[in-house]
Amino acid sequence: MSTSSEIYSLRVNGTDQHVKDAWIGESLLYVLRERLGFMGSKGACEQGECGSCTVLINNDAVCSCLVMAASAIDTDIITVEGLAPSESPNDIQQAFVAEGAVQCGFCTPGLIVAVHHLLETNSSPSEIEVKEALSGNICRCTGYGRIFSAVQLVISQREKSIS
Amino acid sequence: MSTRTTSKQREVLGVSALRPDGLAKTQGTFSFSSDYTADNMLWGATLRSPHPYARIISIDISEAIKIDGVETVLLASDVPGKLTYGLIASDQPVFASEFVRYMGEPIAAVAADHPETCRRALDAIVVHYEVLKPLTSIEDALNPNTPSIHPDGNVFRHQHILHGDANATGDIVVEGEYEIGMQDQAFLGLEAALAYPDSDGSGIELVVATQWLHEDQKQIADCLAMPKEKVRLQLGGVGGAFGAREDISLQVHTCLLALRTGRPVKMQYTREESFFGHVHRHPGVISLKHHVTNEGRIVKIEGTMKLDGGAYASTSSAVLINGVTHIQGPYKCPNAVFDGYAVRTNNPPCGAMRGFGVVQACFAHEGQMDKIAKAVGKSPVEVRLLNAMEKGDTLITGQPVESVAPVARCIRETDALPLPEPLSLSAGTMELPGGSGRTSELHNIKRGIGWGVSIKNLMYSEGFDDSAEARCTLGDGVATLKFATAEVGQGFVVLAQQIARTVLGVDVVVLDRIDTNIGSAGSTSASRQTWMSGGAVDGACRLVRERLFEHVAHMHGLDPLQLIIEDTDIVDTMGPLRISVSEASKGVKITQTFLHQHRKTEELDENGQGNCHVAFAFVAHRAVVDVDVELGLVKVVQIATAQDVGRSLNPLALLGQIEGGIAQGLGLAVMEEIIMQNGIVKNPSFTDYLLPTALDAPDVLFIPIEEPDPQAPLGAKGVGEPPCISVTPAIVAAIRDATGIDLKRTPVRPQDICL
Ligand code: FES
Ligand code: FES
Numbered sequence: 001m002s003t004s005s006e007i008y009s010l011r012v013n014g015t016d017q018h019v020k021d022a023w024i025g026e027s028l029l030y031v032l033r034e035r036l037g038f039m040g041s042k043g044a045c046e047q048g049e050c051g052s053c054t055v056l057i058n059n060d061a062v063c064s065c066l067v068m069a070a071s072a073i074d075t076d077i078i079t080v081e082g083l084a085p086s087e088s089p090n091d092i093q094q095a096f097v098a099e100g101a102v103q104c105g106f107c108t109p110g111l112i113v114a115v116h117h118l119l120e121t122n123s124s125p126s127e128i129e130v131k132e133a134l135s136g137n138i139c140r141c142t143g144y145g146r147i148f149s150a151v152q153l154v155i156s157q158r159e160k161s162i163s
Numbered sequence: 164m165s166t167r168t169t170s171k172q173r174e175v176l177g178v179s180a181l182r183p184d185g186l187a188k189t190q191g192t193f194s195f196s197s198d199y200t201a202d203n204m205l206w207g208a209t210l211r212s213p214h215p216y217a218r219i220i221s222i223d224i225s226e227a228i229k230i231d232g233v234e235t236v237l238l239a240s241d242v243p244g245k246l247t248y249g250l251i252a253s254d255q256p257v258f259a260s261e262f263v264r265y266m267g268e269p270i271a272a273v274a275a276d277h278p279e280t281c282r283r284a285l286d287a288i289v290v291h292y293e294v295l296k297p298l299t300s301i302e303d304a305l306n307p308n309t310p311s312i313h314p315d316g317n318v319f320r321h322q323h324i325l326h327g328d329a330n331a332t333g334d335i336v337v338e339g340e341y342e343i344g345m346q347d348q349a350f351l352g353l354e355a356a357l358a359y360p361d362s363d364g365s366g367i368e369l370v371v372a373t374q375w376l377h378e379d380q381k382q383i384a385d386c387l388a389m390p391k392e393k394v395r396l397q398l399g400g401v402g403g404a405f406g407a408r409e410d411i412s413l414q415v416h417t418c419l420l421a422l423r424t425g426r427p428v429k430m431q432y433t434r435e436e437s438f439f440g441h442v443h444r445h446p447g448v449i450s451l452k453h454h455v456t457n458e459g460r461i462v463k464i465e466g467t468m469k470l471d472g473g474a475y476a477s478t479s480s481a482v483l484i485n486g487v488t489h490i491q492g493p494y495k496c497p498n499a500v501f502d503g504y505a506v507r508t509n510n511p512p513c514g515a516m517r518g519f520g521v522v523q524a525c526f527a528h529e530g531q532m533d534k535i536a537k538a539v540g541k542s543p544v545e546v547r548l549l550n551a552m553e554k555g556d557t558l559i560t561g562q563p564v565e566s567v568a569p570v571a572r573c574i575r576e577t578d579a580l581p582l583p584e585p586l587s588l589s590a591g592t593m594e595l596p597g598g599s600g601r602t603s604e605l606h607n608i609k610r611g612i613g614w615g616v617s618i619k620n621l622m623y624s625e626g627f628d629d630s631a632e633a634r635c636t637l638g639d640g641v642a643t644l645k646f647a648t649a650e651v652g653q654g655f656v657v658l659a660q661q662i663a664r665t666v667l668g669v670d671v672v673v674l675d676r677i678d679t680n681i682g683s684a685g686s687t688s689a690s691r692q693t694w695m696s697g698g699a700v701d702g703a704c705r706l707v708r709e710r711l712f713e714h715v716a717h718m719h720g721l722d723p724l725q726l727i728i729e730d731t732d733i734v735d736t737m738g739p740l741r742i743s744v745s746e747a748s749k750g751v752k753i754t755q756t757f758l759h760q761h762r763k764t765e766e767l768d769e770n771g772q773g774n775c776h777v778a779f780a781f782v783a784h785r786a787v788v789d790v791d792v793e794l795g796l797v798k799v800v801q802i803a804t805a806q807d808v809g810r811s812l813n814p815l816a817l818l819g820q821i822e823g824g825i826a827q828g829l830g831l832a833v834m835e836e837i838i839m840q841n842g843i844v845k846n847p848s849f850t851d852y853l854l855p856t857a858l859d860a861p862d863v864l865f866i867p868i869e870e871p872d873p874q875a876p877l878g879a880k881g882v883g884e885p886p887c888i889s890v891t892p893a894i895v896a897a898i899r900d901a902t903g904i905d906l907k908r909t910p911v912r913p914q915d916i917c918l
Contacts, residue, residue, distance in 0.1 A: 039191060044434065045849040046433060047848060047849060050351065052351060079191070081192075093189035097185035100819045103652035103819055104404075104652025105652065106351040106402030109188075135857045141403050142819055142823050143855075144822070144856075144860040146815075146819055147857070148857075
């Protein structure tokens with residue numbers, strides 16, 4: 001937009017990114033995707049209802065569609081791309097594929113971030129805690145059963161590797 | 164059930180092979196149609212009608228076009244070709260010019276440098292309307308005295324069915340009225356497309372999320388007045404479909420904007436716009452009267468089905484036929500007099516959604532089965548087993564169910580699955596109806612059990628020339644597959660690889676880009692792609708295998724008929740030769756294309772008689788619910804199901820379809836409805852249109868019934884639709900069981916229970 005002239009930086013996945021010529025009203029989701037090319041965060045409601053746009057800001061899981069990008073300066077933003085290098089997907093990503101938790105996959109990046117956040121804050125959640133933690137992430141394809149299996153697989157693998 | 168693939172297993176048919184796009188989807192690197200961008204790209208947006216019915220007096224775009232950053236504003240007068248589109252009847256304007264017939268109907272499109280500029284441009288377009296009284300009820304639409312709201316009239320289709328003896332009677336008559344609300348497909352990946360105009364403006368390339376590339380291509384080309392081959396489509400990653408991407412939404416608008424500006428244009432709907440931009444599941448009213456014997460056998464059914472198709476035809480006529488031809492359910496029924504109507508109103512257009520007319524029919528016939536059970540003093544299971552259809556029985560269209568029909572087995576195996584533990588007195592709030600928002604007492608919670616059983620046709624019906632094409636190339640041990648089959652999440656990509664590995668003995672199967680550079684695969688709908696595109700890939704691979712055998716036989720002086728594939732080797736059944744496929748295909752390149760067609764179907768005659776369907780699949784569901792009778796809140800505890808799948812080609816993907824379909828059927832049972840008031844959509848957002856979340860997901864117990872269908876190319880039936888059909892009536896029956904209330908409509912709302 002021609003009226004825009006803002007310049008600011010965001011720290012995304014550990015690297016400073018300059019946002020040029022942005023309109024100040026842009027959401028973090030828009031800036032991540034359209035200005036910085038982090039296409040992993042998806043938008044499906046832009047209203048905070050579906051979780052497809054979930055990212056970590058200072059280790060909190062948030063809906064990036066509800067955050068003004070310019071208000072996220074001086075925070076640590078982690079997107080799905082920042083969770084693991086592309087050549088070595090993490091255990092959550094592998095479990096999602098192995099357990100059939102991915103169909104169309106549109107909800108998947110947001111869920112991967114949400115599951116990562118859950119297991120960082122609670123390494124052995126109960127079944128109901130898992131459901132509660134993921135209840136802000138809508139999946140229209142899977143009916144959630146395989147997603148629960150994937151989470152259980154990660155939990156049991158991590159427990160095994162500790163003991 | 165173990166579903167995981169071990170590392171030693173080859174990922175052939177029957178194995179839980181893993182999807183080739185899975186990892187990329189978890190990493191965010193898979194490109195959905197909304198993820199495409201281009202240099203010099205513009206954004207497009209659509210101006211939509213705020214009124215359900217109005218005459219357009221004038222449209223003034225002069226202020227909009229002046230806004231800095233706005234490149235073009237297009238109206239109906241800018242459409243170079245056909246002014247309308249539509250899947251079956253071309254009755255929907257690309258842009259409304261004279262009348263708007265539903266809230267959200269497109270009037271203009273803009274292209275600008277930023278989505279926010281687009282929004283401001285839309286705000287600056289001034290449209291003067293003469294607001295008219297909308298036609299919003301089915302009864303009014305059927306009334307011949309109601310003025311037509313469209314030149315094609317207010318009735319899309321009427322179908323009469325007369326089967327057997329119209330005067331037959333039973334000992335008992337059981338009557339019921341049923342109503343189904345309007346459900347949205349609510350796929351997560353919003354409508355999005357990116358159009359690249361050719362530099363000379365003579366053609367266009369469109370990346371789009373769709374269910375049917377070639378049908379889109381045809382309709383777009385007509386509207387652009389271009390030859391079909393000048394409109395090249397590529398499938399952008401599809402974030403779910405469920406029927407909502409079978410019709411045109413933003414395809415034509417995006418292409419028009421790109422051609423006008425000479426620049427790539429991206430359009431992407433918001434969630435609110437998506438509710439207006441695609442068709443929904445038909446709401447409807449069904450009256451059914453069953454004549455039964457004292458024992459509970461069905462003698463005759465009578466009744467009507469009335470579906471609200473909204474403002475434009477879409478697939479209403481086909482949805483109606485599916486509905487009326489399945490109204491008997493998976494039960495023997497020798498006599499029937501039935502009438503179906505699909506009408507035009509000023510409500511949003513309705514069309515395809517998973518289950519396609521059969522969801523509506525099933526809600527009614529399963530309600531009836533429970534009433535019959537009560538009337539004759541039998542259990543829901545007994546009365547369904549008594550009437551269960553078998554191979555050789557006929558539909559009320561006179562069509563015999565020729566192939567596998569394991570209805571009784573579906574019911575028995577579902578019945579044998581364990582029931583859940585009773586609700587524990589120490590259950591946490593999150594496990595109770597209402598979850599964290601619950602405020603009532605444990606003693607208000609009642610448990611109920613309900614049943615639903617269904618029959619669903621597979622593939623297209625009524626003589627539609629339905630085919631799918633695929634190409635296979637083999638060289639140096641690698642098979643490459645090309646098809647135009649829309650992968651919408653269902654997993655055809657992994658199935659195609661499994662087929663090639665099985666037929667050709669290769670391990671590496673490369674999938675070519677999904678686009679219109681090959682013949683049509685038909686739509687990813689009607690549970691048809693495993694059968695149709697699966698059949699095409701299988702056929703192409705088999706042709707390649709024949710050529711490979713000829714090549715090997717020639718080299719070794721053998722008869723090609725002696726050769727077979729064993730794992731990854733070619734083996735001579737009459738001699739010692741054993742050579743790996745990679746070895747045998749070194750330096751060769753074999754390409755074969757195959758067109759798969761299913762057997763011909765017929766149109767229905769004036770009495771609704773004819774073999775109009777290709778094949779059928781069956782499923783049974785048992786639902787267990789907890790209902791807070793004071794607050795009207797429902798928790799679906801468990802769904803048990805046995806489904807006739809023919810053959811399980813990928814147990815993990817199959818389970819995913821079952822569980823996913825169940826969640827959508829649960830949505831229609833207890834929470835999902837587009838609320839209409841006088842043509843106005845009241846809840847076009849995920850805040851107000853409720854979808855099942857992880858906390859709503861019931862435990863699912865599933866048994867596949869594997870009786871390979873000899874007519875199916877791989878023995879497998881389509882599995883996508885059945886899971887969401889009879890689960891809805893099963894849940895509603897369970898709520899009736901818990902509350903004793905004769906619930907007539909779905910979704911069941913709290914006020915239906917507690918007020
Ligand atoms: S897009 Fe942010 S929550 Fe849905
Ligand atoms: S896999 Fe499609 S929305 Fe979750």
